[in-house]
Amino acid sequence: MHAQQISIFLENKAGRLAEVTGILAGAGVNIRALALADTSDFGVLRLIVDDNHKAENALKQGGFTVSKTDVVAVEVDDRPGGLHHILDLLQNAGINVEYMYAFVQHSGANAVMIFRFDQPDEALKVLGADGLKVIEGHRLYTM
Amino acid sequence: MIYDVEYETMPREALEAIQLRRLKATLERVCATVPFYRERMAAAGITPRDIQRLEDLRHIPFTTKQDLRDNYPFGMFAVPMDTVVRIHASSGTTGQPTVVGYTARDVNTWATLMARALVAGGATANDIIHNAYGYGLFTGGLGVHYGAEKLGASVIPVSGGNTKRQILIMRDFKPTVITATPSYTLHLAEVAEEMGVSFKELSFKFGIFGAEPWSENMRQEIERKLNITAVDIYGLSEVIGPGVAIECHEAKKGLHVFEDHFLPEIIDPATGEVLPPGETGELVFTSLTKEAFPVIRYRTRDITSLNFEPCICGRTHVRMNRVSGRSDDMLIIRGVNVFPSQIESVLMETSEVAPHYQLVVDREENLDTLTVRVEVGERLFSDEVRQLQELERKISKNIKETLGVSAKVKLVEPHTIQRSEGKAVRVIDNRKI
Ligand SMILES: [Zn+2]
Numbered sequence: 001m002h003a004q005q006i007s008i009f010l011e012n013k014a015g016r017l018a019e020v021t022g023i024l025a026g027a028g029v030n031i032r033a034l035a036l037a038d039t040s041d042f043g044v045l046r047l048i049v050d051d052n053h054k055a056e057n058a059l060k061q062g063g064f065t066v067s068k069t070d071v072v073a074v075e076v077d078d079r080p081g082g083l084h085h086i087l088d089l090l091q092n093a094g095i096n097v098e099y100m101y102a103f104v105q106h107s108g109a110n111a112v113m114i115f116r117f118d119q120p121d122e123a124l125k126v127l128g129a130d131g132l133k134v135i136e137g138h139r140l141y142t143m
Numbered sequence: 144m145i146y147d148v149e150y151e152t153m154p155r156e157a158l159e160a161i162q163l164r165r166l167k168a169t170l171e172r173v174c175a176t177v178p179f180y181r182e183r184m185a186a187a188g189i190t191p192r193d194i195q196r197l198e199d200l201r202h203i204p205f206t207t208k209q210d211l212r213d214n215y216p217f218g219m220f221a222v223p224m225d226t227v228v229r230i231h232a233s234s235g236t237t238g239q240p241t242v243v244g245y246t247a248r249d250v251n252t253w254a255t256l257m258a259r260a261l262v263a264g265g266a267t268a269n270d271i272i273h274n275a276y277g278y279g280l281f282t283g284g285l286g287v288h289y290g291a292e293k294l295g296a297s298v299i300p301v302s303g304g305n306t307k308r309q310i311l312i313m314r315d316f317k318p319t320v321i322t323a324t325p326s327y328t329l330h331l332a333e334v335a336e337e338m339g340v341s342f343k344e345l346s347f348k349f350g351i352f353g354a355e356p357w358s359e360n361m362r363q364e365i366e367r368k369l370n371i372t373a374v375d376i377y378g379l380s381e382v383i384g385p386g387v388a389i390e391c392h393e394a395k396k397g398l399h400v401f402e403d404h405f406l407p408e409i410i411d412p413a414t415g416e417v418l419p420p421g422e423t424g425e426l427v428f429t430s431l432t433k434e435a436f437p438v439i440r441y442r443t444r445d446i447t448s449l450n451f452e453p454c455i456c457g458r459t460h461v462r463m464n465r466v467s468g469r470s471d472d473m474l475i476i477r478g479v480n481v482f483p484s485q486i487e488s489v490l491m492e493t494s495e496v497a498p499h500y501q502l503v504v505d506r507e508e509n510l511d512t513l514t515v516r517v518e519v520g521e522r523l524f525s526d527e528v529r530q531l532q533e534l535e536r537k538i539s540k541n542i543k544e545t546l547g548v549s550a551k552v553k554l555v556e557p558h559t560i561q562r563s564e565g566k567a568v569r570v571i572d573n574r575k576i
């Protein structure tokens with residue numbers, strides 16, 4: 001039920017992001033979603049791509065430090081309170097959201113959010129019990 | 144003014160005769176009392192009796208910092224502990240400091256040499272000396288202190304730190320001589336300015352600065368900002384502490400080495416060959432009068448040259464030029480000795496991996512700053528910014544705890560640290576000194 005995300009360490013300096021997108025373009029990898037968390041000195045670039053394997057190899061070849069992280073992609077009702085409902089649910093279950101960001105594509109009428117939880121398996125149970133729809137990796141990558 | 148006219152202006156032939164006599168006595172004594180020296184000389188097939196001229200010293204093996212470490216803590220002492228009255232230690236490189244000891248006579252010798260140094264730097268018995276060298280295991284504070292008392296000056300043992308209080312003391316006590324590291328002095332000047340205290344309106348006339356490398360430009364800046372005459376002092380705890388050599392304020396051109404107590408040589412650091420007078424190389428010292436901790440051909444790792452030309456001040460003792468570098472890669476940051484290898488072990492301990500790293504030293508607003516650049520490889524990388532920041536903080540804290548020096552840790556991408564012939568460039572020293 002998990003999806004995999006690629007994380008890249010980047011120094012906070014001009015042109016680094018373009019370097020990454022250039023490498024991925026060159027390798028024929030399509031970026032499905034992207035989020036950058038940064039400080040004044042460095043950042044972590046998180047990517048959902050259509051081909052993890054290809055992306056990882058190309059980036060490592062390009063000298064970047066890359067890691068893979070399990071995340072959960074959840075369909076969110078595209079209406080006021082849709083996201084709040086999910087966060088509320090998780091908070092009540094004692095599950096922390098390490099970070100989250102939006103996926104570019106909608107799934108039908110719903111928005112898609114990417115979550116990194118401290119207890120991903122617990123989170124999946126809570127979400128499933130509430131009838132929320134989790135998108136599996138292989139579907140997410142090609143949505 | 145000269146504190147000890149007889150010895151400090153002694154004709155060189157007479158001085159060299161004293162040196163030879165004291166050298167022979169020192170060698171006899173260390174061979175009798177320090178197993179390390181006895182074994183070293185035996186292995187080299189040489190006895191003290193083979194030393195007939197000062198030049199013969201070159202046949203005796205060197206002593207290195209590692210030798211001192213190997214004999215930690217008291218193995219190099221030449222007297223029983225009951226005659227040792229003082230112990231100092233210099234900052235360790237692998238967690239092991241270099242320990243030195245003094246007999247009562249050594250303490251007195253040191254105080255006398257520091258009194259000589261203070262007078263060469265312009266101080267008199269009528270001066271008030273603001274001593275901002277650190278007091279403690281470091282020899283700077285107490286070394287100057289005893290010299291000032293020996294001279295009969297009034298010493299303010301203010302030590303390092305608490306800068307604002309120091310400025311108030313300067314304003315109220317009106318000290319006339321300042322002794323401190325040059326970088327701290329410029330820091331004092333800035334803080335004084337922020338507090339609305341003008342250094343020029345204080346009572347300082349002379350300043351004696353050392354314990355870290357500094358430049359002619361810094362001298363001019365200090366002299367201008369403090370409106371004083373500034374001289375360079377040299378010393379290291381292994382030899383005795385501050386007061387091994389001092390610039391005279393008359394010439395301000397090289398530091399007179401107190402040759403009746405210390406015999407300097409300049410060697411090629413790579414081959415160990417003694418270099419001809421005037422050539423630049425590594426400074427080596429043999430102590431001639433020390434009792435508790437004599438050193439024989441101790442390699443200081445400091446790069447300099449000796450100037451035998453007569454000086455306008457009247458002193459006949461040879462002058463060493465400003466130390467221009469280190470023969471190994473040791474860094475002196477705010478008076479603290481820092482080896483890249485120490486940082487490496489901290490990184491190893493903190494992250495359980497040996498990342499590529501680089502030390503960048505800058506001098507910002509007259510204070511040395513150390514930045515440790517650490518390459519983030521897969522083992523160090525975390526997907527979470529918070530954990531990476533925590534890693535930076537942990538490394539920085541461990542460096543501070545282990546080395547006693549503050550460092551900013553900067554995580555960088557792999558392969559961004561320059562490699563030279565496949566080897567990472569470990570140190571970039573941007574200080575213009
Ligand atoms: Zn002179």
